[in-house]
Amino acid sequence: MSQYWSHLIHGLTPYVPGEQPKINNLIKLNTNENPYGPSPKVLIALQKEASESLRLYPDPNSDVLRKAIASFHDLESSNVFVGNGSDEVLAHTFNALLNHDKPILFPDITYSFYPVYCGLYEIAFETIPLNDSFEIQVDDYLKPNGGIIFPNPNAPTGRSLALSEIERLLKTNTSSVVVIDEAYVDFGAESAVGLIKKYPQLLVTHTLSKARSLAGLRVGYAVGNPDLIEALHRVKDSFNSYPLDRFAQAGAIAAMEDKAYFEETCHKVISTRTHLVKELTDLGFEVLPSGANFIFAKHTKKDAEVISAGLRDKNIIVRHFKKPERIAQFLRITVGTNAECAALVSELKQLV
Amino acid sequence: MSQYWSHLIHGLTPYVPGEQPKINNLIKLNTNENPYGPSPKVLIALQKEASESLRLYPDPNSDVLRKAIASFHDLESSNVFVGNGSDEVLAHTFNALLNHDKPILFPDITYSFYPVYCGLYEIAFETIPLNDSFEIQVDDYLKPNGGIIFPNPNAPTGRSLALSEIERLLKTNTSSVVVIDEAYVDFGAESAVGLIKKYPQLLVTHTLSKARSLAGLRVGYAVGNPDLIEALHRVKDSFNSYPLDRFAQAGAIAAMEDKAYFEETCHKVISTRTHLVKELTDLGFEVLPSGANFIFAKHTKKDAEVISAGLRDKNIIVRHFKKPERIAQFLRITVGTNAECAALVSELKQLV
Known part of the structure; x- marks a missing residue:
């Protein structure tokens, strides 16, 4: 608290990320990191970047990376915006596309960074309660708004919304932007990326931190109509011309290109999840259906x-x-890995 | 231009960085990169990061890096804020510390990102003309303001302001923040970092892109009173918890620790600059006195x-x-290197 602080700063309630403890031999199942490392092709690409070229600025437009992402999704580079983690992409999205006169809408239980962005950009918001089964109900969002955002699958519930429901929302909600935050989509939900060409108000955000095992590299992206992407570029170029360093660009390109490794890793996580859900249910937990690389569970006693x-x-x-x-x-x-989940189940057997 | 854009976006005039051409065999003397690569110790530290650990988030607080920077400047970690390049540090500074009722002041000829940040955060500003010798005159800044910012040495002029003049400004201007942007200070100007403990309104920003040859890694920092640093952390943690990836943190730590390499590199650049200024003067250029790794020169004819x-x-x-x-x-x-500058002088001999 200080006379030197801008007025805004006094009222901010910053986001608190999950703990990143500096202790070894932990089984760390608290921040939804992938239990498997990145593709070996990513590591090779990264090693090459540790060179004299670091004296030079990276490509401010991340052209090669944007092309790789476009190619993966069968889109054009003009449909792609990249940022320093999907948190930065979301921050610019709130500022560039969700800051209007009417309040924006998001679920009452969701990614807790959303209200923080609203604080930073002074955006009014209204939270829409999930139903008793912790599901998003599209009908509740069919009212005047300055924009709509939710994750699919939602966090921290892990519950997915059917693509047909998202399309029903897009058909009705045409005058404000709808952001689907697909951080966890590759672990079992239906992506809305295929609807981008049909709905100019749809923006879909992704991260390389989860399904591509690159939380340590900080790369996220948004895909949408070029008109929405241009707004994001305008705000990015008024904030920081070079948000992705040479490692982030090179590693992310290799990760987007190695589709086989990505699919194999997602498959392994889904398979472990299926087994874990069964074991926790046997131990007396109620586990919400998960389309993500985490589960949300409550013990009955x-x-x-x-x-x-x-x-x-x-x-x-x-x-x-x-x-x-x-x-x-x-x-x-x-x-986690099968071994980590087995260790978890073993300890839970003692505890519950 | 779109109904979906936030009102702010229509009015933004983004910053245009210097060209980063994708052509080989260029002598690239346009974006003030260091002609020498980073310390070999930095490259070793970076190679170690290309590992399975990339699946895990980096330290959101960059604690080890902040300690290394504090140690270099004989300060505490609580005096240090780090960001994704000094451009991000400056962006957060404008939002957190320079956004008040009164207009902020900066020179009419200076880093052209400053008015862009003012556009992004809707901050009123007044530009103060440099004198006829392109010098900052402290007396011109002694009036009511919402904050003061200028680079020392200034860009693109390269001219430095004496530390005694900066202290004179700080003695009078006590009710708003004074930011000294020292991106180029290590090439021959006097740093204001030593004044931080004496003046709670002083913030000094640095980058690792220039003197530490790491433009490709995107690391910058600010040092100041813990109270100013806390404001920056609040805005950072409301925007992006993890702006520095694992490579950026590891490389920057090694760079801050290798003081000998840093000093040797700066010394080489200064020595080449002295020679280049003499040669350009002989060719009929007027060259402003430079404390930076660039010169600002005008031919008489x-x-x-x-x-x-x-x-x-x-x-x-x-x-x-x-x-x-x-x-x-x-x-x-x-x-550039001696060879690059010799090639430049040789071509200029033909041209002028």
Whole structure:
């Protein structure tokens, strides 16, 4: 608190990311990282970047990367915007496309960075309650708004919305932007990317942090009509010309190109998730249906805080949000390797 | 232009960075990159990062890097803020510390990103003319303001302001933040970092893109009173929790620690600059005194655009800003290696 702070700063409530503990031998199931490392082709591409060329600026427009992303999705480069993690892409999206006179809409239980962006850009918002099964109900969003955003699958619930429902929303909601945040889509939900050419108000955001095992590299992107993408470029070029360094661009290009490794990794995570859900259900957990690389689960008898603390004592970290009340008894557990999940189940057997 | 764009976007005039051409065998003297690559210790540190650990998020707080920067400047970590290039650090600075009721002040001829940030954050500004010798005059800034920012050495002039003058400004201007942008300070100007403990309104920004040869890695930082640094953290954590990827953190730590390589590189650039200034003067150029890794020069007879185009034909790129009128006849030339500067001088002998 200071006379030197801009007025805005006093009122900000920053986002608090999941803990990144600096301890070894942890089973870290709290921030939805991929249990498998990036493609070997990515590592080779990255090694080449550790060179004298680092004295030179990277390509400010990330042209080769944008082309690789466009090619993966069967789109054009003009449909693609890239940023320093999908968090930066989302920040620019809130500023460039979701800042209008009417309040924007998002679920009451969702990615907790959304209200933080609204604070940063002074955007009014209204939260729409999930139903009792923690599902997004499209009908609740069919009203005047300055924009709509939700993740699919939603976080931290893991529940997916059918593509037909998203299309129903797009058919009705034509005068404001609809952002589908597909950070976790590759683990089992239906992507809306195929609807971009049909709906000019649709923006879809992706990250390379989850399905492409590159949380440490900070690359995310948005795809949409060139008109929406131009707005994002305008705000990016008024903020930081070079958000993606030489490593981020080279690694991300190789990751987008290695489709086989990407698919294999997603398949392994989905397979482990199926097994984990069964085991947790057997232990008395209620597990929401998940299309993501995490599950959201509540034990029928044992308190979530007690379970979370008990696991922590055994060097296993999961995420317990505590608030709001509706999810206070849930734990969000990242799907790890088979061995990590077996260790988790083994400890839970003692705890519950 | 679109109904979907936020009101702000229509009015933005984004920054245009210097050209990053995708042609080989160019002598690239247009974006003030260091002609020497980064320290070999940096390259070793970077190679180690191309590993399975990339599946994990980086440290959101860049604690080790902030400690290394603090140690270099004999400060505490609480005095240090890091960002994705000094452009991101400056963007957050404009939002967090320079957005008040009164207009901020900066020179009429300076880093052209400053008015762009003002557009992005809707900050009123007033430009203060440099004097006829292209110098910043502290007396012109002694009036009510919402903040003051200028580079030292200034860009694109290269002229430095004496530390005693900066301290004179700080003694009088105590009720708003004074930002000294020291992107080029290590090539011959006096740093204001030593004044931080004395003046709580002083923020000094640095980049690793110039003197530390890491333009391709995107790391910048600000040092100041913990109270100013906290404002920057609040806005950063409301925008993007993880702006520095694993490579950026590891490379920057190694670069801050290798003081000997850094000093040797700066010394080589300064030595080449001294020689280049003499040769250009002999060719009929007026060269402003430079404390930077570039010079700002005007030929007494030959038109700047003609010289710039003539060099381009010979695969040598320099930067010609054209506007404002006062600097229309100047060229900004990055100090390259001795061989690059010799090639430049040789071509100029033909041209002028």
